[in-house]
Amino acid sequence: MGVEGETVSKLVPEFEKQNPGIKVKVLQIAWIAAHEKLITAFASETLPDVFQLGNTWVPEFQSLSAIEPLNPYIKKSSVVHESNYFPGIWETNVLDSTVYGIPWYVDTRVLFYRKDILEKVGYKNPPRTWAELYDVSKKIKQKLNRYSFFIPTNEWLPFILFGIQNGSDLLKDNNSYANFSGKEFSDAIKFLAKFYHEGLAPIDMQQVMNVYQAFGEGFFSLYITGPWNVTEFQKRLPADVQNEWMTAPLPSPNNDYPGYSLAGGSSLVLNNKSEHKAAAWKFIEFLSTAKTQLQFYKLVSSLPAVKEVWNDSAFVFNPYMKAFYEQLNKTKPTPKIPEWEQIVFSKVQQNFAEKIARTSEPIDNVLKQLDGDVNSVLEKRRWLLEHNRK
Amino acid sequence: MQTKTKFSALVLFLGPSLAVIFVFFFLPVIIAFMLSFTDFDIYSLGNYGYLRFVGFKNYSTLLSEPLFWTALKNTFYFVLVGGPLSVATSLGAAILLNSKFIKYKGIFRLVYFLPVVTTLVAVSIVWRYFYHPRFGLLNYILSLVGIGKIDWLGDPTFSMPAIILLAVWKNFGYNMIIFVAGLQNIPTELYEAASIEGASAWKQFVHITIPQLAPTTLFISLITMIGYFQLFAEPYVMTQGGPLNSTLSIVLYMYQEGFRWWNIGYSTAIAFMLFFIIMIGTIIQFKLQKEGED
Numbered sequence: 116m117g118v119e120g121e122t123v124s125k126l127v128p129e130f131e132k133q134n135p136g137i138k139v140k141v142l143q144i145a146w147i148a149a150h151e152k153l154i155t156a157f158a159s160e161t162l163p164d165v166f167q168l169g170n171t172w173v174p175e176f177q178s179l180s181a182i183e184p185l186n187p188y189i190k191k192s193s194v195v196h197e198s199n200y201f202p203g204i205w206e207t208n209v210l211d212s213t214v215y216g217i218p219w220y221v222d223t224r225v226l227f228y229r230k231d232i233l234e235k236v237g238y239k240n241p242p243r244t245w246a247e248l249y250d251v252s253k254k255i256k257q258k259l260n261r262y263s264f265f266i267p268t269n270e271w272l273p274f275i276l277f278g279i280q281n282g283s284d285l286l287k288d289n290n291s292y293a294n295f296s297g298k299e300f301s302d303a304i305k306f307l308a309k310f311y312h313e314g315l316a317p318i319d320m321q322q323v324m325n326v327y328q329a330f331g332e333g334f335f336s337l338y339i340t341g342p343w344n345v346t347e348f349q350k351r352l353p354a355d356v357q358n359e360w361m362t363a364p365l366p367s368p369n370n371d372y373p374g375y376s377l378a379g380g381s382s383l384v385l386n387n388k389s390e391h392k393a394a395a396w397k398f399i400e401f402l403s404t405a406k407t408q409l410q411f412y413k414l415v416s417s418l419p420a421v422k423e424v425w426n427d428s429a430f431v432f433n434p435y436m437k438a439f440y441e442q443l444n445k446t447k448p449t450p451k452i453p454e455w456e457q458i459v460f461s462k463v464q465q466n467f468a469e470k471i472a473r474t475s476e477p478i479d480n481v482l483k484q485l486d487g488d489v490n491s492v493l494e495k496r497r498w499l500l501e502h503n504r505k
Numbered sequence: 506m507q508t509k510t511k512f513s514a515l516v517l518f519l520g521p522s523l524a525v526i527f528v529f530f531f532l533p534v535i536i537a538f539m540l541s542f543t544d545f546d547i548y549s550l551g552n553y554g555y556l557r558f559v560g561f562k563n564y565s566t567l568l569s570e571p572l573f574w575t576a577l578k579n580t581f582y583f584v585l586v587g588g589p590l591s592v593a594t595s596l597g598a599a600i601l602l603n604s605k606f607i608k609y610k611g612i613f614r615l616v617y618f619l620p621v622v623t624t625l626v627a628v629s630i631v632w633r634y635f636y637h638p639r640f641g642l643l644n645y646i647l648s649l650v651g652i653g654k655i656d657w658l659g660d661p662t663f664s665m666p667a668i669i670l671l672a673v674w675k676n677f678g679y680n681m682i683i684f685v686a687g688l689q690n691i692p693t694e695l696y697e698a699a700s701i702e703g704a705s706a707w708k709q710f711v712h713i714t715i716p717q718l719a720p721t722t723l724f725i726s727l728i729t730m731i732g733y734f735q736l737f738a739e740p741y742v743m744t745q746g747g748p749l750n751s752t753l754s755i756v757l758y759m760y761q762e763g764f765r766w767w768n769i770g771y772s773t774a775i776a777f778m779l780f781f782i783i784m785i786g787t788i789i790q791f792k793l794q795k796e797g798e799d
Binding site for chain 1: 748765
């Protein structure tokens with residue numbers, strides 16, 4: 116999918132040389148249409164032998180019985196071992212202790228911050244706890260009269276992330292009911308809401324049309340975002356702030372630094388109707404060797420899933436990457452159910468995030484509403500659980 | 506005996522096309538209608554045993570869903586503002602093209618018709634530049650008359666007008682051609698008689714052109730309304746329904762529910778709801794036109 120799809124074709128000749136007799140045909144699709152195309156391919160039984168899945172899509176394709184359980188393959192493999200991978204990321208591919216996908220590349224969010232602005236208010240290091248995060252924001256507001264922390268209201272991510280950090284499981288009863296009004300989640304949201312209500316985070320997204328410009332100007336100085344922005348920041352920030360920004364692992368609600376982040380990334384899965392499973396698995400193994408992973412990183416700069424690769428000089432001498440490595444050791448997956456994407460995009464993002472930032476409605480009420488909306492999405496799941504028990 | 510041959514001739518001539526229409530149109534519509542009473546979703550796709558009959562639940566959920574009402578409101582906004590604007594623009598262009606004083610009519614007709622045959626995706630890329638808040642041509646032109654920068658596609662107040670402008674520009678050429686044909690069918694004697702009587706150009710327009718064009722106008726406004734109710738491609742490529750759902754149309758909502766979240770049962774219910782709305786709209790327009798004629 117996307118750039119990865121383009122680049123993987125460059126790795127194929129090497130694989131075909133090592134495995135004469137196996138020919139690989141790469142099918143590229145754009146990310147934006149990927150999910151739709153894959154489901155349609157499933158319905159018409161034209162899924163490829165091996166394909167890439169965003170790791171939050173694994174549960175959905177498992178519920179369709181479209182993908183092969185990989186435990187027997189891993190047992191026999193000399194390349195793929197659970198211990199080679201970051202535990203939180205590996206976990207996203209496991210459903211009821213069966214492995215369905217092999218991490219291909221990983222993705223997580225860390226804190227991007229402006230060193231110079233933080234130093235001006237007396238912070239030599241980035242905030243390590245929620246309390247420090249709040250304190251540094253307050254100080255930036257008081258001393259410099261600026262926003263500090265950018266929490267986009269048109270994204271579900273910050274809200275779910277802070278909930279997870281605070282120990283919320285987001286859903287309850289075998290993921291069949293929403294638990295957003297639970298204490299952990301509501302405390303996290305109340306903490307985030309303070310930033311909006313006390314003028315520490317911009318509410319109107321129009322003001323931040325261009326994050327690079329805004330971060331460069333110091334319109335805000337703390338921003339939680341992903342690895343692709345390392346290269347973007349290097350390309351787009353003005354030259355005079357290039358030495359003034361850095362990445363850091365996320366602050367934690369308690370003293371257990373760093374706090375959790377989300378386990379993102381893409382996995383490779385095997386079509387369970389494939390007629391070439393053995394050959395397909397070989398290709399997955401090929402893409403999972405440290406050598407190929409490093410080559411792949413150099414081609415697209417997607418973060419490698421195999422830990423060993425992180426010892427390479429490409430990472431050791433990149434100061435921005437250190438935070439990602441530390442963070443990747445502390446990630447948690449979001450609930451592993453097919454409905455999750457729908458819940459975060461159509462419920463949390465479209466309806467909920469803005470409400471928290473803008474309205475004066477009590478947060479507990481908003482969260483109860485969210486619970487109700489999400490419970491109606493989960494109705495089918497509850498019925499299925501009930502149905503299968505009988 | 507004779508009726509029999511007639512019948513076999515009927516089958517021979519109509520049969521193939523009816524069969525094709527049945528298989529590719531009526532059958533899917535009937536199936537979709539039945540699906541709208543079920544909860545067909547991603548689980549049912551994997552296992553048909555997980556399909557449940559839910560009666561009118563999809564329809565009742567739909568009516569209580571705020572997002573549906575937002576989509577409905579946006580769609581009406583688009584139809585009620587964009588529709589008349591589009592018809593008026595095509596009529597204006599057609600009259601200009603039909604005028605005796607215009608030279609090189611062929612070139613103008615071609616230029617006005619070009620947007621209709623250009624792919625929307627290609628056009629939308631150009632229009633995104635055109636609408637760009639800082640470097641866009643539109644804001645530059647507006648700044649010449651002292652209007653400040655407008656974030657056309659990023660501001661919920663301006664996103665729908667921006668979509669309307671694009672849609673009108675893209676579609677008016679087609680209706681214009683039909684109007685030109687209609688105008689050419691008006692007997693010139695009527696205008697000659699009117700100018701001998703001393704009627705002004707405006708009077709001629711109101712009392713000759715408009716009544717003579719009535720059937721064409723009815724056809725065009727119906728087709729435009731039906732087409733505009735199905736607004737999809739423009740917001741899909743330009744805004745994805747945003748910002749703040751301000752350009753979410755019914756069809757886009759249906760698409761998201763159906764193909765993004767795979768709630769097929771629910772999204773077919775949206776489709777039939779839209780069908781009823783368009784049907785009611787068509788009936789109203791027919792009635793209005795009839796009253797106008799009486």
